[in-house]
Amino acid sequence: MVDDLKLAELRATARELRYHIINMMGAGKPHHFGGSLSIVELVTALYFYKMRYDARDPRWDGRDRFVMSKGHTVPTQYVALAKMGVLPMEDLPTLKRLGSILQGHPNACMTPGLEACTGSLGQGLSFANGIAMAARIRHLGIRVYCLLGDGELHEGQVWEAAMGSSTHKLDNLCAMVDRNRLKSQGAVDEAKSLEPLTGKWEAFGWHAISVDGHNLCQICDALDEAEMVRGKPTVIIAETVKGKGVPFMEGQFQFHNAPITRKQWEEAMRVLSLGEEVV
Amino acid sequence: MKWKLGDRVETRIAYGEALLELGKHRQDVVVLDADLQRSNMTHAFGQAHPERFFDMGVAEADMVCTAAGMAATGMIVFATSFAMFVPGRAYDQIRLQLSYGQENVKIVGVSAGLTQGPDGATHQALDDVALVRQLPGMTVLNPADATEAYRAVVAAAEIATPVYIRLGRYPTPVIFGEDYQFEIGAVPVMRRGDDIVICATGIMTALALDTAEILADQGIETSVLNVPTIKPLNTEAILDAALGKKLCVTMEEHWISGGLGSAVAETLAEVRNTPPLLRIGVRDKFGQSATADELLEHYGLTPVHMAESILNAMGE
Numbered sequence: 401m402v403d404d405l406k407l408a409e410l411r412a413t414a415r416e417l418r419y420h421i422i423n424m425m426g427a428g429k430p431h432h433f434g435g436s437l438s439i440v441e442l443v444t445a446l447y448f449y450k451m452r453y454d455a456r457d458p459r460w461d462g463r464d465r466f467v468m469s470k471g472h473t474v475p476t477q478y479v480a481l482a483k484m485g486v487l488p489m490e491d492l493p494t495l496k497r498l499g500s501i502l503q504g505h506p507n508a509c510m511t512p513g514l515e516a517c518t519g520s521l522g523q524g525l526s527f528a529n530g531i532a533m534a535a536r537i538r539h540l541g542i543r544v545y546c547l548l549g550d551g552e553l554h555e556g557q558v559w560e561a562a563m564g565s566s567t568h569k570l571d572n573l574c575a576m577v578d579r580n581r582l583k584s585q586g587a588v589d590e591a592k593s594l595e596p597l598t599g600k601w602e603a604f605g606w607h608a609i610s611v612d613g614h615n616l617c618q619i620c621d622a623l624d625e626a627e628m629v630r631g632k633p634t635v636i637i638a639e640t641v642k643g644k645g646v647p648f649m650e651g652q653f654q655f656h657n658a659p660i661t662r663k664q665w666e667e668a669m670r671v672l673s674l675g676e677e678v679v
Numbered sequence: 680m681k682w683k684l685g686d687r688v689e690t691r692i693a694y695g696e697a698l699l700e701l702g703k704h705r706q707d708v709v710v711l712d713a714d715l716q717r718s719n720m721t722h723a724f725g726q727a728h729p730e731r732f733f734d735m736g737v738a739e740a741d742m743v744c745t746a747a748g749m750a751a752t753g754m755i756v757f758a759t760s761f762a763m764f765v766p767g768r769a770y771d772q773i774r775l776q777l778s779y780g781q782e783n784v785k786i787v788g789v790s791a792g793l794t795q796g797p798d799g800a801t802h803q804a805l806d807d808v809a810l811v812r813q814l815p816g817m818t819v820l821n822p823a824d825a826t827e828a829y830r831a832v833v834a835a836a837e838i839a840t841p842v843y844i845r846l847g848r849y850p851t852p853v854i855f856g857e858d859y860q861f862e863i864g865a866v867p868v869m870r871r872g873d874d875i876v877i878c879a880t881g882i883m884t885a886l887a888l889d890t891a892e893i894l895a896d897q898g899i900e901t902s903v904l905n906v907p908t909i910k911p912l913n914t915e916a917i918l919d920a921a922l923g924k925k926l927c928v929t930m931e932e933h934w935i936s937g938g939l940g941s942a943v944a945e946t947l948a949e950v951r952n953t954p955p956l957l958r959i960g961v962r963d964k965f966g967q968s969a970t971a972d973e974l975l976e977h978y979g980l981t982p983v984h985m986a987e988s989i990l991n992a993m994g995e
Contacts, residue, residue, distance in 0.1 A: 461753070508751070509781055515751065517780035520771050526741045527776065530748020530756075537709070537730060538753060557772075560741035568733075 469524020522555025566605025809937020
């Protein structure tokens with residue numbers, strides 16, 4: 401159960417992560433701004449509230465695992481890992497530069513703290529299933545989290561995996577869907593409709609929880625609830641806003657992967673450094 | 680080893696036996712299949728170790744990524760289906776999770792090649808080696824008989840990197856005895872002759888030996904190399920055998936582009952004074968439904984046909 405003091409701390413952390421995301425991405429180069437900003441609260445709740453994790457030993461066998469299936473938004477994970485001390489803060493500006501350990505999409509061999517190589521969408525939930533199944537064989541007692549984009553749910557493999565998770569009663573697994581409703585080129589549901597989304601997951605044998613994906617209290621409660629569910633996996637469907645926290649990006653698919661101008665960058669940094677409540 | 684020289688045994692049988700043996704000694708071995716366990720011989724492992732066997736359903740892409748997640752959590756995983764579907768159906772997953780991610784997963788493609796037989800072209804993988812051979816960090820094994828298949832499976836389990844193992848359902852003669860030592864990358868010389876060299880892989884090695892007999896009757900002395908490791912290719916062994924010969928021949932139950940023939944062509948092309956190359960395999964065509972033997976005959980992969988192709992090539 402998350403208390404008010406912890407919530408205030410988490411909100412401050414989320415603000416800080418947003419600031420670092422924009423700071424590291426900078427102006428003039430294309431980056432995945434929109435989706436990186438929509439998942440900030442989800443990633444914050446995982447790393448700074450829920451997960452059992454030792455930042456001094458990111459390969460610890462007993463750690464909870466977080467698979468970033470929507471690999472293009474790994475910058476948010478980078479800044480979270482940097483804040484925890486898993487990655488050096490000074491490495492953040494090397495994002496996507498030649499020789500950097502911070503690749504545009506996750507490479508688990510290269511970057512401490514990452515669990516899987518993703519970026520070709522649709523693969524992460526299967527990978528998370530594999531961790532959860534192996535953890536059961538090995539009696540590791542860990543929990544596995546997997547973050548999916550809503551556009552990613554167009555990939556058929558996600559549903560192959562979703563059937564597997566419930567068939568194997570993977571109650572040590574919690575998936576999260578970043579339901580920001582925008583993919584790279586426009587509205588998710590105009591290309592292929594996902595609704596009824598909660599009903600789909602339930603029909604696939606999952607326990608589904610809907611939350612406001614920017615409300616840390618709701619997210620933390622949902623993560624707690626997921627841990628108590630027995631006999632089935634849980635999915636948290638998080639209603640989010642693409643570009644959340646930077647007003648001119650909010651709800652705009654054009655910032656899925658695009659450069660921003662110097663002026664826009666300064667504006668974003670100004671807003672984020674004011675320390676206003678995001679929610 | 681339970682197979683005698685000359686016995687005709689499908690390499691998939693050896694796979695099943697090797698898995699049982701591995702499962703007995705190693706608690707970290709997990710076997711996955713995509714609803715073909717009775718055909719791929721993984722069923723017996725499942726009976727012996729139900730907690731470490733999973734029927735993943737008809738979902739090869741999911742199977743490969745699940746295997747990768749298990750490997751990342753300390754297991755060594757044999758992910759099995761027909762060679763048509765792994766790698767074919769799950770190429771993107773193999774590239775990202777196994778090659779780029781270097782997860783300890785062994786992809787086992789069974790019923791590879793024309794000798795899959797009656798199911799026809801839809802089930803006859805002739806491109807599987809081409810798909811995996813280009814992937815960085817992959818090891819690609821195509822054993823010639825049951826003995827070699829058994830040893831190759833055990834050897835694959837001993838390395839911590841991804842491996843593709845190509846197996847078949849054609850009862851191919853056992854050509855290696857009990858004392859055979861399999862080593863990844865080794866190229867056993869099956870026969871020595873000064874005129875030409877044949878580099879053969881998979882079931883074609885036994886057929887290459889028969890071809891060499893026919894050629895000997897025509898006064899042509901043939902070296903036969905068995906090349907079970909297509910990647911990393913032992914280019915030194917192949918160049919050693921090829922230099923000074925009148926012709927280098929490759930034999931594979933695969934399209935002639937992308938597989939062993941291509942690998943040998945690439946090797947010879949970078950060196951001066953190498954012999955001309957004849958690639959024997961399936962030439963830019965799909966297979967079709969028939970018995971395995973009818974297909975080998977129809978596509979020119981019997982010793983008689985291949986000897987003829989070689990004589991033609993030498994005459995040119």
